Amino acid sequence: MCLRPSRARALLDGTPRRGPAATVSASASAREDALAGYADTLARGGRPDAYTFAPLLKAVARGGLAAAAVHAHAVKFGLGGGAHVGSALVAAYASGGDGAAAARALRAAPTPVAWNALVSGHTRGGRHGEARRAFAGMVRAGAAPTHVTFVAVLAACGKARDARLGAQVHGRVVGSGCTAVAKVENALLDVYAECGDMGSARRLFDGMRVRGVVAWTSLVSGLARVGRVGEARGVFDRMPERDTVSWTAMIDGYVRAARFREVLEVFREMQYGGVRADEFTMVSVITACAQLGALETGEWVRVYMSRQGIEMDVVVGNALIDMYSKCGSIERALAVFKGMHCRDKFTWTAIILGLAVNGYGEEAIDTFHRMIRVSEAPDEVTFVGVLTACTHAGLVDKGREFFLSMTGTYKIAPNVVHYGCIVDLLGRAGRITEALETIDQMPMRPNATILGTLLAACRLHGNAEIGELVAERLLQMDPGNSVAYILLSNMYAKSNKWEDVRRLRHAIMEKGIKKEPGCSLIEMNGVIHEFVAGDRSHPMSKEIYSKLEEIITGLKNAGYVPDITEVFVEVAEEEKQKVIHCHSEKLAIAFALLSPESNSVIRVAKNLRMCLDCHNAIKWITRLYEREIVVRDRTRFHHFRHGFCSCKDYW
DNA sequence: ATAGGGTTAG
Numbered sequence: 182m183c184l185r186p187s188r189a190r191a192l193l194d195g196t197p198r199r200g201p202a203a204t205v206s207a208s209a210s211a212r213e214d215a216l217a218g219y220a221d222t223l224a225r226g227g228r229p230d231a232y233t234f235a236p237l238l239k240a241v242a243r244g245g246l247a248a249a250a251v252h253a254h255a256v257k258f259g260l261g262g263g264a265h266v267g268s269a270l271v272a273a274y275a276s277g278g279d280g281a282a283a284a285r286a287l288r289a290a291p292t293p294v295a296w297n298a299l300v301s302g303h304t305r306g307g308r309h310g311e312a313r314r315a316f317a318g319m320v321r322a323g324a325a326p327t328h329v330t331f332v333a334v335l336a337a338c339g340k341a342r343d344a345r346l347g348a349q350v351h352g353r354v355v356g357s358g359c360t361a362v363a364k365v366e367n368a369l370l371d372v373y374a375e376c377g378d379m380g381s382a383r384r385l386f387d388g389m390r391v392r393g394v395v396a397w398t399s400l401v402s403g404l405a406r407v408g409r410v411g412e413a414r415g416v417f418d419r420m421p422e423r424d425t426v427s428w429t430a431m432i433d434g435y436v437r438a439a440r441f442r443e444v445l446e447v448f449r450e451m452q453y454g455g456v457r458a459d460e461f462t463m464v465s466v467i468t469a470c471a472q473l474g475a476l477e478t479g480e481w482v483r484v485y486m487s488r489q490g491i492e493m494d495v496v497v498g499n500a501l502i503d504m505y506s507k508c509g510s511i512e513r514a515l516a517v518f519k520g521m522h523c524r525d526k527f528t529w530t531a532i533i534l535g536l537a538v539n540g541y542g543e544e545a546i547d548t549f550h551r552m553i554r555v556s557e558a559p560d561e562v563t564f565v566g567v568l569t570a571c572t573h574a575g576l577v578d579k580g581r582e583f584f585l586s587m588t589g590t591y592k593i594a595p596n597v598v599h600y601g602c603i604v605d606l607l608g609r610a611g612r613i614t615e616a617l618e619t620i621d622q623m624p625m626r627p628n629a630t631i632l633g634t635l636l637a638a639c640r641l642h643g644n645a646e647i648g649e650l651v652a653e654r655l656l657q658m659d660p661g662n663s664v665a666y667i668l669l670s671n672m673y674a675k676s677n678k679w680e681d682v683r684r685l686r687h688a689i690m691e692k693g694i695k696k697e698p699g700c701s702l703i704e705m706n707g708v709i710h711e712f713v714a715g716d717r718s719h720p721m722s723k724e725i726y727s728k729l730e731e732i733i734t735g736l737k738n739a740g741y742v743p744d745i746t747e748v749f750v751e752v753a754e755e756e757k758q759k760v761i762h763c764h765s766e767k768l769a770i771a772f773a774l775l776s777p778e779s780n781s782v783i784r785v786a787k788n789l790r791m792c793l794d795c796h797n798a799i800k801w802i803t804r805l806y807e808r809e810i811v812v813r814d815r816t817r818f819h820h821f822r823h824g825f826c827s828c829k830d831y832w
Numbered sequence: 833a834t835a836g837g838g839t840t841a842g
Contacts, residue, residue: 268833297833329834336835367835374836398836429837436838464838499839530840565841598842630842816842 215240229258235269248273249282268295275302280311296324301333309341316350328359335368339375347372367395374403394420398427405434423454429462436465442709444469445478458485460492464500471504474786474813475704479504499527506535509784509811509818526557533566539818540827542574561593568602572609573817575831580606597623601631608638609831613647629659636665640672641831648672663696667747674746701765702786703773712768715760721772726763729771733762736801744794761794766812770799774806786813790832800824 219229219237234255241251252270255261261270267290274283275298283302287295296319303312316334319326326334331354338347351369359365366389373382382403386396397420404413417423417431428451435444448466451458458466463486470479483501486493493501498521505514518524518532529552536545549567552559559567564587571580584603587593600623607616616635620627632655639648648669655665666689673681699714710719719725737743745757761767766785773783791814803810804824812819820827 272833294833299833301833327833332834339836362834364835369835371836393835395836400836402837424836426837431837433837459837461838468839494838496839501839503840525839527840534840560840562840569841596842601842628842 229254229260232265234260234266238266238269238273241273248277248279262289264290264292264294268292268298271295272298272302272305275299275308275311275315276306278306278308280308291322291324293324293327293330296322297327297329297333300330300337304333304337304340307340309337309343312337313341313343313346326353326357328357328362328365331357331359331365332368335365335372339368339372342376344372344376344378347376361390363391363393367393367399370396371399371403374399375406377403377407379403379407379409394422394424394427397421398424398430401427401434402430405430405437408438410434410438410440423456425457425459425462428454428456429459429465432462433465436468439472441469441472442711445473445475445709458489458491460494460497463491464496467497467500467504471500471507473702473704473709474508474784475702475709476505476508476510476784477704477707478709479508481707495521495523495525495528498523499525499531502528502531502535506531506539507786507813509539509782509813509820511535511539511541524557526552526560526563529557530560530563530566533563534569537566537570537573538816540573540820542570542576545570546576546579559591559593561596561599564591564593564595565598565602568599568606572602572606573828575610577606577610577612597625597628597631600625601634604631605634605638608635609641611638611642613638613642613644617647617651627654629655629662632658633662633664633668636668640668640675643672643675645672645676645678660692661694663694666694667696671747697789699765700788701769703769703784705773705776710769710772712765712772714765714768715763716765716768719768719772721775724775725768725772728775729762729767732771732774732802733798735805736798739801739805741798741801744797747792747794761792764792764795766791766795767798770802770810774802774808780808783808783810784813785811788815790814790816791819796826796830796832800826 215237219233234251238248238251241248248270251273252261255266260266267286270286271283274286280303283299287299296315299315300312300319303309303315312334316326316330319330331350334350335347338350354360354365354369366385370382370385373379373385382400386392386400389396397416401413401417401420404410404416413431413434417427420427428447432444432447432451435441435447444465448458448462451462463482466482467479470476470482498517501517502514505511505517514532514535518528521528529548533545533548533552536542536548545566549559549563552563564583567583568580571577571583580603584595584599587595587599600619604616604619607619613635616638620631620635632651636648636651636655639645639651652665652669655662659665666685670682670685673679673685701712703710703712712719716722743758743761745754745761748757748760766787769785770783791812796819799810799812799819799821801824802808803821810821812821814832817828817832819832
């Protein structure tokens with residue numbers, strides 16, 4: 182949690198008086214204490230000395246606060262000109278993003294340490310380009326880089342994936358004779374690993390005299406980053422020792438590989454191993470919960486964090502907003518958002534997207550305006566959220582306005598995803614021709630996703646003419662695209678072109694096109710259960726199927742009629758009902774209804790779009806069983822309640 | 833001033 186600016190101002194507002202030397206602590210967890218300690222000392226009549234301000238500046242910089250107030254104090258005490266304070270000022274200003282102030286502080290005290298502070302400050306602040314320029318400036322100024330400089334600039338190269346500069350610096354390192362310094366060696370290894378050059382990384386690693394936990398961790402992280410998680414796990418298992426960072430790197434590797442259930446497994450192993458988790462670990466774990474739709478586990482994580490005293494910083498807060506949004510609990514996402522007194526553009530983007538996909542389009546747009554009012558600059562992802570809000574709320578003109586404002590007001594070039602939002606917006610509104618024109622006039626080549634979006638709109642509005650055209654283009658680009666076949670065949674069925682349906686099904690059989698299997702996840706008492714259509718692998722499979730039969734019979738008695746128009750496989754008519762009735766979301770819901778003692782919301786996360794019949798059947802279920810059901814689809818949420826869905830049958 | 837792990841879309 183970062184320090185409230187008001188509190189910081191209050192702490193620094195005391196009038197300095199003379200007295201014994203003021204001491205401060207600068208540990209990460211004691212940021213607030215550092216300032217409080219300083220203020221207390223002043224209040225008790227203490228007096229700062231040459232060693233007071235460096236740690237204080239460090240604390241302020243880590244809290245994301247302006248270093249200027251502390252600087253003013255240092256000047257007031259006549260301690261602003263020393264080398265210690267000077268380099269700390271450079272670091273604080275650089276990491277806080279005030280490059281000009283950092284440069285001024287450096288000119289006032291141009292020591293080698295201050296140069297290093299400039300490089301590492303920019304690296305810490307995430308401005309890797311600035312860090313690299315600072316290094317170049319240092320070389321130009323004739324200041325000799327030390328091993329500290331190398332470590333800092335190499336970290337910037339690694340984080341910026343700048344393999345070229347990394348190799349150049351490597352050359353200088355060799356020239357300077359710093360190669361044997363363990364930290365430099367690790368930093369070099371990390372540059373290669375971060376840049377995905379695992380061959381060079383491996384050679385460096387093998388040539389190291391001592392291979393510490395840091396080097397091993399870089400290797401694990403690098404392998405996972407290039408998609409070699411299996412190998413990463415092999416290396417991880419061979420590590421002589423593993424600390425918090427190593428475990429987190431492994432866990433994050435599974436996040437990158439989209440193996441979210443393994444994320445939770447490895448996290449459990451980490452706890453058994455008695456290794457303490459921190460904010461970084463929790464972000465990966467929360468991300469996995471988000472992707473799995475695992476709200477119970479996500480809630481448990483928050484309890485775990487407070488029990489373990491793990492700080493909730495901005496990034497954790499952002500991840501939590503995303504998790505609650507992706508679990509369909511916008512109330513909790515909003516509660517986290519409101520409780521965060523330190524927000525960045527990710528925070529705003531996450532809540533805007535959350536509101537948008539959960540069906541709160543107007544609120545998402547209001548939130549965007551608030552974001553602008555507090556001067557947080559939106560980026561291209563923010564606009565995906567804003568445009569998604571317009572799409573899901575059917576706000577065509579507003580969406581176009583926002584799209585135009587991207588280039589006009591915010592100087593952000595729309596990418597294919599933004600064009601996709603516009604195509605979706607127009608397509609859903611039935612303006613198929615305009616949607617097609619948008620694709621034809623956009624400055625980049627259409628991808629399969631955007632053509633799929635238009636095709637879905639053609640299906641929704643029964644425009645077989647343009648639909649065929651689009652499907653043809655889509656299949657040219659991606660001949661095995663099962664979605665194109667499904668949508669096209671749905672479209673033919675809808676307009677009673679049965680001859681075309683038959684022809685298409687024949688082609689599908691001949692080419693051996695397989696539909697991506699539908700898969701639904703549901704969490705029950707902290708355990709995630711996965712269902713695939715027609716799945717019989719669940720230990721309670723027998724009970725689930727008989728429950729499902731009972732449900733369907735009940736629904737039919739109440740007036741539900743199965744809709745088999747979206748059945749893809751070529752089987753006899755009576756078989757088709759069986760096919761739709763074992764769709765993964767129905768299995769998941771039947772499983773949830775097996776435990777009737779719990780009457781909480783049923784939450785299902787599905788990988789594909791829901792079929793017409795499932796959507797209809799679930800509406801009936803919420804009426805008959807008086808349960809609320811939330812299904813997360815591949816693009817939006819369906820909140821079913823009392824026989825109605827939040828998408829207004831428009832998805 | 834000093835190495836390794838973090839969030840948002842498709």
